[in-house]
Amino acid sequence: MISNYTRTLPEVFKSQITGKPVHPILSIENLQCRYGEQVVIESVSLALQAGEIACLLGPSGCGKTTLLHAIAGFQPVVTGNIQLSGEVISSPKVKVPAEQRKIGVVFQDYALFPHLTVEQNIAFGIQSMPKGQRQSRTQSLLQLVRLKGFGQQYPHQLSGGQQQRVALARALAPHPKLLLLDEPFSNLDTELRRSLAAEVRHILREEKIPAIIVTHDRHEAFIAGDKLGVLSQGQLQQWDSPQDTYQKPKNLAVARIVSEGSIISGTVLGKDLISTPLGEVNMPTAAYESGDRLELFVRSEDIAAGEHPGAVMAQVVEKNFLGNQVSYRFQLAAGETVEAALNANVQAAPGDKLPLRLSSALVFDQAR
Structure with a gap:
């Protein structure tokens, strides 16, 4: 059961x-x-x-x-x-x-009928349903999409979010x-x-x-x-x-597509150790040999600022305040640029230099 x-x-x-x-x-x-x-x-x-x-x-x-x-x-x-x-x-x-x-479809522009009420829009695709069932289904969907009490209003009287919920309810009506x-x-x-x-x-x-x-x-x-x-x-x-x-x-x-970050080069130094313009990073290297050159994707959250034995100095090129975080773009000594999302308590201005270190990265291919 x-x-x-x-x-x-x-x-x-x-x-x-x-x-x-x-x-x-x-x-x-x-x-x-x-x-x-x-x-x-x-x-x-x-x-x-x-x-x-x-x-x-x-x-x-x-x-x-x-x-x-x-x-x-x-x-x-x-x-x-x-x-x-x-x-x-x-x-x-x-x-x-x-x-x-x-198959139900909800379009980008909602495609609601401006001359029909919210209830009439929702019930548009279930006209063949017996009247009692149609009314019950319409009211049930109004409740589900949190628009109870809006049934007699017209699309132009609703906010964008409310119009989207009406379009969703209309698409759901025929099951x-x-x-x-x-x-x-x-x-x-x-x-x-x-x-x-x-x-x-x-x-x-x-x-x-x-x-x-x-x-x-x-x-x-x-x-x-x-x-x-x-x-x-x-x-x-x-x-x-x-x-x-x-x-x-x-x-x-x-x-x-699924994250923000930067592409940098890397070289395998030995077992689980890669050299990068952001210093050395410990990562699995079983698929590679010492000396192999790699292409790494570094997410903005994989970069940390602050004094550390393995840190490298980088110059601030751009700074954007985002509330609890600050988005920085840095230029490294080798000329490559990287983006980092740092805590708002890190204070730096364009032209300043900060010590950075790399906590991890993604390896996708190698160029021997």
């Missing part, structure tokens, strides 16, 4: 408890999409389990929205296929119409198999974006609906997602948990 606690978990975790296999709600295999002759998505494969929330993260033009449109049925597929609940819905030979896919959200928070200020990302995660959990959220903000992705898909130049670079993606990025492109 599955406990009530187990029922609240994403399906992928249930399978680990019950021992029963669980098939993905969404499966994409070797997908390619083009605009004319331009390849926008290339060889993308992923699987989303029932109950999971995934975020697609990457810079503008990397293919995030194209991938979302292919899943929704707005973008044709050149090679590969997309399956929903085990059924092929997109391939070079199969294209289930978007309106028959039972979709999957929900897609395209940059849903981009029109909001930073603080509201992140609080709403947490709120949307809670709402999707309550409705037990899997979702894919497209974003270019890594903090939103960390907050909202069970899975994180990092795209760069049309390819899915990594599909993993947010924590593992951040801690163990598969390549330099992923590291630069």
Whole structure:
């Protein structure tokens, strides 16, 4: 018997408890999409389990929205296929119409009907439902998205965050198999974006609906997602948990998308010891030989300031106050520049020199 606690978990975790296999709600295999002759998505494969929330993260033009449109049925597929609940819905030979896919979509601009009230907007996609059920579903969603009492207002009378919640409620009303959200928070200020990302995660959990959220903000992705898909130049670079993606990025492109940092050179000195322009750092070197030259990615939080036997002097080039932290850009003796996020009690101005040391770094390749 599955406990009530187990029922609240994403399906992928249930399978680990019950021992029963669980098939993905969404499966994409070797997908390619083009605009004319331009390849926008290339060889993308992923699987989303029932109950999971995934975020697609990457810079503008990397293919995030194209991938979302292919899943929704707005973008044709050149090679590969997309399956929903085990059924092929997109391939070079199969294209289930978007309106028959039972996939909800929340657009960047909300796309609310200005002449309809909040209640009418939410109920728009469930007109075939008996009146009593339709009213019950509408009121239930108003409660869920914290808009009870706003049902008779019109979109222009709401804030941006409230409009986004109406759009979400409208997409949830027909009980979709999957929900897609395209940059849903981009029109909001930073603080509201992140609080709403947490709120949307809670709402999707309550409705037990899997979702894919497209974003270019890594903090939103960390907050909202069970899975994180990092795209760069049309390819899915990594599909993993947010924590593992951040801690163990598969390549330099992923590291630069999920964190802030700098690239510096390094040379293996011996067992677990690397020489860098920021001094020597202890790191595993089993895959390398003494003398190998490496490329390191140093996150801003991996650099510390203060007197230390292994510290090197660096000149402040730029300083930006961020409240409890200060963002500095330093020039090293070898001419390389690095960024560091230091405690606000570190006082320095452009032109000053500070002793810096490196606590860790990420190694991605070697240049012999």
